[in-house]
Amino acid sequence: MFNMTRVQLRRGEEGRIKGGHPWVYRTEIETIYGTFEPGDIVTVEDHRGRFIGRGYINPASMITVRLLTYNRDEKIDKAFWRRRLAAAWDYRQRVLQGTRTDAYRIVFGEADFLPGLIVDKFGPYLVVQTLALGIDRFKDTLVEIVDELIQPAGIYERNDAPVRELEGLELRSGFLKGPFDPLVIIRENGLKFYVDLAGGQKTGYFLDQRENRAAIQPFVKGARVLDCFCHTGGFSLHAAHYGAREVLGLDISAEAIAVARRNAVLNGYGDLCFFEVANVFDALRELERREQRFDVVILDPPAFVKARRALEGAIRGYKEINLRAMKILAPGGFLVTCSCSYHMPEDLFLEVIRDAASDAHRRLRLLARRGQAPDHPVLLGYDESRYLKCLLLQVL
Known part of the structure; x- marks a missing residue:
C-alpha cells in the first residue's frame, strides 16, 4: 500500500506538523506528485521537497494525510x-x-x-x-x-x-x-459494572474518567450526592462505595438508567442509589424550585461542542448547568464539573465556571484540575489528545 506518491506542503505549513501534530489538512497541501488509491501510504514533504513523514491519504477527508512515522527509513509493514x-x-x-x-x-x-x-x-x-x-x-x-x-x-x-x-x-x-x-462485567476501583459492548455508548463505557471517579472519595462520605448525566452510574456507584448517605443519578437515556439500576444492585447499593430518566437542564431547574440541597453535585455531560462553530452554544450550556448546580449546593458543598469537548479549552471552561458562580452569588475554591486517565495519554504537539477537563471545586 506504500507507493512513491509525494504530498508537498505549501510554504510555511510545515511548522505544526514538524512540531508533532500528525494531521495534514487539505488546505495545507500545495501539490501531490504521483498517483494513489485512497488509503495508500504516501510521503509528506515541505515546500522544498524535504522529507517530513509518511502516512496514509484520504482525499475525501479534510484531514487528508494522517502521519504514521517521521522516520524516512521505517517501513510500514x-x-x-x-x-x-x-x-x-x-x-x-x-x-x-x-x-x-x-x-x-x-x-x-x-x-x-x-x-x-x-x-x-x-x-x-x-x-x-x-x-x-x-x-x-x-x-x-x-x-x-x-x-x-x-x-x-x-x-x-x-x-x-x-x-x-x-x-x-x-x-x-x-x-x-x-x-x-x-x-x-468489568471491575473498577473495587466496584463491578455491567458493560454492553454491542449497544453501549462509544465502545461500551467511559474509561477515561476512572481516576476522576476515584478522586471524589474525600468529599462524599455522609453526603447527599446528585450525579447529573450519570450514564450507567459510574460516579454514582463510586459515591455510594465511598460512604455517601444518598445518591440520585439523572440521565436522559432510559437504557443507561436501566443499566445503572442493575449496577447499583450488583454492588449492593440498590437501596442507596436512585436513578431517574430526566432532562438534566429541566431537572436542575425543578430541584432549585423545590429548594432541594445537595452536598455534592457531579456534572459529566456529553460533548456540548463537537465543532468549533458550536462553541458559543456550548458555553451557554455549560454555564447553565453549572449555575443551577451551584444554586442547589449547600454552603461548603463540592462541585465536580467536567467537559469532554476538545474545542472547550480549560482556561475558557474555568472562565465559564467563574461566570456561573458570579451569577449564582457563590464563591469558588479550586481544589484540583484533572484530566483523562493515563491509558488515554496526551501527546504533546497534538492538542486534540487532551480533551477531558475535570474540575473539583468547593462552593462557598
Missing part, C-alpha cells in the same frame, strides 16, 4: 504494526500497574502513533474501532496481531461511529473473534 501495538500494550501494563481495574484503553489513536485506531479492553474481551480509511485497510492485520499479543477471549468491532462516514466508510459492528455474550 507487519513488523511496524507489531512494534506499535506492542509498545501501546507495554505502556498500559506500566502505567496501570497496581490499579484495581480490568478495563482500560489499549490503543488511543494518534497518541499511540496509530491514527484512527481505538482498542479497549473490558475484562477478557476487546473492542476495536478503525475510524479512518487508512487504518481500516489494515484492520485484519491489526486484529491478528492484537489477538496474538493479548490473547483475549473475544473481540468485538464497534465501527458504528458516524465519524467513519466522513472518511467514506460504511458503519458496521459485530464479532471479530467470538461469538460471546456482549453484556460483560
Whole structure:
C-alpha cells in the first residue's frame, strides 16, 4: 500500500506538523506528485521537497494525510504494526500497574502513533474501532496481531461511529473473534459494572474518567450526592462505595438508567442509589424550585461542542448547568464539573465556571484540575489528545 506518491506542503505549513501534530489538512497541501488509491501510504514533504513523514491519504477527508512515522527509513509493514501495538500494550501494563481495574484503553489513536485506531479492553474481551480509511485497510492485520499479543477471549468491532462516514466508510459492528455474550462485567476501583459492548455508548463505557471517579472519595462520605448525566452510574456507584448517605443519578437515556439500576444492585447499593430518566437542564431547574440541597453535585455531560462553530452554544450550556448546580449546593458543598469537548479549552471552561458562580452569588475554591486517565495519554504537539477537563471545586 506504500507507493512513491509525494504530498508537498505549501510554504510555511510545515511548522505544526514538524512540531508533532500528525494531521495534514487539505488546505495545507500545495501539490501531490504521483498517483494513489485512497488509503495508500504516501510521503509528506515541505515546500522544498524535504522529507517530513509518511502516512496514509484520504482525499475525501479534510484531514487528508494522517502521519504514521517521521522516520524516512521505517517501513510500514507487519513488523511496524507489531512494534506499535506492542509498545501501546507495554505502556498500559506500566502505567496501570497496581490499579484495581480490568478495563482500560489499549490503543488511543494518534497518541499511540496509530491514527484512527481505538482498542479497549473490558475484562477478557476487546473492542476495536478503525475510524479512518487508512487504518481500516489494515484492520485484519491489526486484529491478528492484537489477538496474538493479548490473547483475549473475544473481540468485538464497534465501527458504528458516524465519524467513519466522513472518511467514506460504511458503519458496521459485530464479532471479530467470538461469538460471546456482549453484556460483560468489568471491575473498577473495587466496584463491578455491567458493560454492553454491542449497544453501549462509544465502545461500551467511559474509561477515561476512572481516576476522576476515584478522586471524589474525600468529599462524599455522609453526603447527599446528585450525579447529573450519570450514564450507567459510574460516579454514582463510586459515591455510594465511598460512604455517601444518598445518591440520585439523572440521565436522559432510559437504557443507561436501566443499566445503572442493575449496577447499583450488583454492588449492593440498590437501596442507596436512585436513578431517574430526566432532562438534566429541566431537572436542575425543578430541584432549585423545590429548594432541594445537595452536598455534592457531579456534572459529566456529553460533548456540548463537537465543532468549533458550536462553541458559543456550548458555553451557554455549560454555564447553565453549572449555575443551577451551584444554586442547589449547600454552603461548603463540592462541585465536580467536567467537559469532554476538545474545542472547550480549560482556561475558557474555568472562565465559564467563574461566570456561573458570579451569577449564582457563590464563591469558588479550586481544589484540583484533572484530566483523562493515563491509558488515554496526551501527546504533546497534538492538542486534540487532551480533551477531558475535570474540575473539583468547593462552593462557598
